[in-house]
Amino acid sequence: MLKQLRFKNWRSLRDVTIDLSPLTVFIGANSSGKTNIIDGIKFMRDVKLRGLMPLVAEFGYQAIQSREPLDNGIVEFEFLFDSFFDDGGDVSDLLRLKFDEANFPFEYASGLEEGGLQFEAVGAFEELPSRFNPEGELRKQSIATDVNDDTDSFRRRISRWVDVNDELISRYQHRMQFINELFLPTRRLAGREGGSLYLIEPDGRNTLLILEYLKEAYPDVFKKLNEDVQWLLGHVSQVETYRNLNTRDIELLINEGIQKRAPTVSVGTLRAIGILAGLHGLDIPRPRPPRMAYQRSSDFTPEFDVQTPGLVVIEEPDTALNPGVLRKFVELLRGYVENPDGTRPRQIIMTTHNPTFLNYFQPDEVRVVERGEDGYTTVNRVPEFIKENWLDEHTLGDMWLTNLFGGTNF
Amino acid sequence: MSGKIYLIVEDETDADAVRALLKRKGFSVSVVPIRAPGKTGGVSRVSSQIDKLITDTKKRLSANDCLVVLCDADVHTDPQQTHQKKIAAACKKHKVKYIPAHDSVESWFLADSGVCEWLGKKPKNWDEQAKPKEELDRWLKDNKKSRYESGGRQQVIQRLKGDGDIHSPSLRAALKHLDSAPCVRPSPT
Numbered sequence: 144m145l146k147q148l149r150f151k152n153w154r155s156l157r158d159v160t161i162d163l164s165p166l167t168v169f170i171g172a173n174s175s176g177k178t179n180i181i182d183g184i185k186f187m188r189d190v191k192l193r194g195l196m197p198l199v200a201e202f203g204y205q206a207i208q209s210r211e212p213l214d215n216g217i218v219e220f221e222f223l224f225d226s227f228f229d230d231g232g233d234v235s236d237l238l239r240l241k242f243d244e245a246n247f248p249f250e251y252a253s254g255l256e257e258g259g260l261q262f263e264a265v266g267a268f269e270e271l272p273s274r275f276n277p278e279g280e281l282r283k284q285s286i287a288t289d290v291n292d293d294t295d296s297f298r299r300r301i302s303r304w305v306d307v308n309d310e311l312i313s314r315y316q317h318r319m320q321f322i323n324e325l326f327l328p329t330r331r332l333a334g335r336e337g338g339s340l341y342l343i344e345p346d347g348r349n350t351l352l353i354l355e356y357l358k359e360a361y362p363d364v365f366k367k368l369n370e371d372v373q374w375l376l377g378h379v380s381q382v383e384t385y386r387n388l389n390t391r392d393i394e395l396l397i398n399e400g401i402q403k404r405a406p407t408v409s410v411g412t413l414r415a416i417g418i419l420a421g422l423h424g425l426d427i428p429r430p431r432p433p434r435m436a437y438q439r440s441s442d443f444t445p446e447f448d449v450q451t452p453g454l455v456v457i458e459e460p461d462t463a464l465n466p467g468v469l470r471k472f473v474e475l476l477r478g479y480v481e482n483p484d485g486t487r488p489r490q491i492i493m494t495t496h497n498p499t500f501l502n503y504f505q506p507d508e509v510r511v512v513e514r515g516e517d518g519y520t521t522v523n524r525v526p527e528f529i530k531e532n533w534l535d536e537h538t539l540g541d542m543w544l545t546n547l548f549g550g551t552n553f
Numbered sequence: 554m555s556g557k558i559y560l561i562v563e564d565e566t567d568a569d570a571v572r573a574l575l576k577r578k579g580f581s582v583s584v585v586p587i588r589a590p591g592k593t594g595g596v597s598r599v600s601s602q603i604d605k606l607i608t609d610t611k612k613r614l615s616a617n618d619c620l621v622v623l624c625d626a627d628v629h630t631d632p633q634q635t636h637q638k639k640i641a642a643a644c645k646k647h648k649v650k651y652i653p654a655h656d657s658v659e660s661w662f663l664a665d666s667g668v669c670e671w672l673g674k675k676p677k678n679w680d681e682q683a684k685p686k687e688e689l690d691r692w693l694k695d696n697k698k699s700r701y702e703s704g705g706r707q708q709v710i711q712r713l714k715g716d717g718d719i720h721s722p723s724l725r726a727a728l729k730h731l732d733s734a735p736c737v738r739p740s741p742t
Binding site: 516526528529532533536537541542544545546547548549553 | 565568583585586587588589590591592605606608609610612613
């Protein structure tokens with residue numbers, strides 16, 4: 144599980160540490176910084192997927208660095224994960240970026256820390272102080288470069304680093320789903336359109352591909368998805384995909400009642416099906432990334448373990464959903480998170496503006512995002528006095544609207 | 554640096570009025586409304602929870618912030634002033650400023666020359682008149698084909714000149730309270 148996020152000089156998050164729960168919901172006024180938190184997680188994921196330089200080139204430093212950055216202006220992301228392995232400690236993943244006058248990171252460093260062992264990953268263009276390398280001296284014995292060290296100790300370290308780093312990259316690349324507020328799956332997709340078969344696009348454009356792949360390759364998962372849709376929406380008796388070989392289109396078929404095909408499908412229904420496709424997409428095993436050449440072939444694992452926790456980030460999941468199904472929806476999400484049979488663990492991060500939706504969460508699952516008068520974001524838990532003094536008589540959503548713990552536009 | 558006024562109110566619309574009046578008067582301060590929870594009742598909802606509201610709002614205050622309770626006094630509909638007395642006593646106990654609008658904040662709007670000019674009326678003291686909100690709604694309906702609760706309120710607040718204290722003693726007293734609050738500073742010119 145992703146336990147903690149720390150951002151420094153990232154957009155409005157100039158110095159923010161956020162503890163996460165298995166189910167976390169961010170609330171806050173418009174422009175308070177909720178999306179910057181989500182984008183920060185996605186940025187780290189995309190660094191692992193696409194590489195740092197294309198991403199920085201796409202954003203430009205102005206969309207990355209705080210306007211008035213603290214200290215030396217270095218942008219920091221530090222994510223703390225639960226222990227990856229039975230014998231290990233928590234894993235800290237750190238990325239530091241320093242920009243030059245041409246707005247490009249002329250220095251960067253990334254590092255891992257696990258169980259007291261620190262690993263400096265492939266270094267910087269130039270010297271950059273980091274927590275792992277506080278003097279700013281480029282390590283001559285960088286793990287990735289010093290292959291001439293043949294001591295047992297060094298070999299053990301490098302082997303451990305490979306394991307931890309592989310697991311980390313797998314989690315970013317294969318176990319994170321992002322669903323944004325403009326998420327809207329289409330009902331018909333031209334067959335020539337490609338896309339990931341398990342990672343859902345934030346706008347939902349490849350939902351049909353995932354559904355079709357689930358149906359063909361993992362019918363048990365597709366059946367479970369159908370059961371969830373039926374339980375959540377009631378009016379939907381079956382979700383199907385149909386591939387027309389003449390036009391090469393894929394179509395989403397939704398039956399209502401006794402196998403009567405729905406001529407139209409509402410936005411809320413499409414979004415709910417798409418969100419569930421994202422959740423179930425994590426049940427598809429995916430290949431491990433290539434291992435380093437010096438590893439023994441027996442180290443290869445052909446398929447990634449679907450029991451590894453997966454992170455699903457959903458902005459405004461309640462959009463276009465009737466308030467009458469919100470309770471069921473949260474129960475469904477909670478079922479994945481609490482995961483009683485231990486087979487499909489999920490961590491879910493959400494944002495919402497809906498007090499009715501908030502009523503179905505525990506106060507400890509809520510983080511209140513606020514933008515101060517200085518323009519920078521703070522993130523806090525719901526204060527203890529709200530739990531102790533008010534929740535016996537009022538709901539959490541009602542208390543949000545009092546503004547007693549902030550997070551509103553009043 | 555100016556602080557914030559945390560304003561305990563029946564609902565956030567009263568805070569909009571105070572925010573607009575302070576701005577027209579040239580004060581630089583952020584107004585943070587704290588709304589009494591619950592769906593029914595007005596001033597009774599505030600009075601039944603006033604101790605908890607004050608105690609817990611104080612936990613949000615920073616050094617330069619101050620706390621004020623603003624409520625419609627409803628003198629015409631609640632002649633016994635039961636709720637008012639309870640709120641006033643709690644404010645006294647917690648050493649918090651209390652600003653009662655004589656009947657409701659709408660009496661302040663009816664005393665404002667900007668609002669009256671827009672509605673073709675003459676400003677005067679409405680503190681002693683019953684149901685100023687209903688009167689304002691009638692003016693809007695007759696002159697602007699609008700209703701107070703559906704779009705009219707926003708238009709009224711936008712037209713405030715901030716001179717209602719000339720006619721309204723209750724607004725004059727309220728502004729005097731706010732003027733002396735440590736969190737309120739004149740806007741930089």
